[in-house]
Amino acid sequence: MPDFTDPAQFPAFYELPSDAEIANAPAEGLAGAAWWMLAQVKVNMTLTKPTLIVTDRRGLDFAVTFEDSSMDLKGYRKGYTMVVPRAQRTDREEGKKAVMRIEAKDCKSVQVIPAKMAQLLELGQVLDMMSADDGAEGKVQKCAACGKTEGSLARCTGCGTVRYCSKTCEQECQLKGWSELGHKSNCKSLKAIKTIWPS
Ligand SMILES: [Zn+2]
Ligand SMILES: [Zn+2]
Structure with a gap:
């Protein structure tokens, strides 16, 4: 990371x-x-x-x-x-x-x-937050849209990094994360970051 x-x-x-x-x-x-x-x-x-x-x-x-x-x-x-x-x-x-x-x-x-440097530095923090997925101590998996921590959280299929919460509101949260919260412009960059630094 x-x-x-x-x-x-x-x-x-x-x-x-x-x-x-x-x-x-x-x-x-x-x-x-x-x-x-x-x-x-x-x-x-x-x-x-x-x-x-x-x-x-x-x-x-x-x-x-x-x-x-x-x-x-x-x-x-x-x-x-x-x-x-x-x-x-x-x-x-x-x-x-x-x-x-x-x-x-x-x-x-x-x-x-495909991101400005300032945006990239912010994404570094997103990745750090998401490192719960790697079992980092003290980090909790969290829906990137509503912040919910319980239930099964599904990863974004584009970047495999951010997660959204379970079945009932999955689509709503994904949609919100994608457009309102700007994941649309970050998804490709997160994927690129994960390709360059796989662990
Ligand atoms: Zn959610
Ligand atoms: Zn994504």
Whole structure:
């Protein structure tokens, strides 16, 4: 389960290790480390190389280039959040902005979630709340629409994350959750999050 509030797991651009630091780090020091760059797509700047301008969680803009020129950025729409596992920063000479360069072999591991970063951070809390399903202590399964905790709660079939309460009001609660409470706009993102971080 990702904790989007943890800056060690989800660093801002200038908190990332630089590629020089990674190259000089003892291999065993990084072997088990897991971190992801979250950045919101601002502009697709592709000219010759697939390139995006993105914004990190502190509001800083930087360029990301994909060294695999066949990388398809169609899904990387403005306002969506890209996820780069074990991201590195490339510092350049004095006066030039640092960039992020994704090596060809790593391009496939970059993902995009159809949500703004702020929305994604909120969804992190939803997921935390729903971790009752994983048996986390002190967490109770709860209908996402009416808050009821008893009876059998059925998972949303789209994302498999949020739950709605039993037979009698299932449809009512699902409908309410979907339209009134905005699950319609979160369902796909929750599914994407669960695909990237399965546990
Ligand atoms: Zn309910
Ligand atoms: Zn759903």
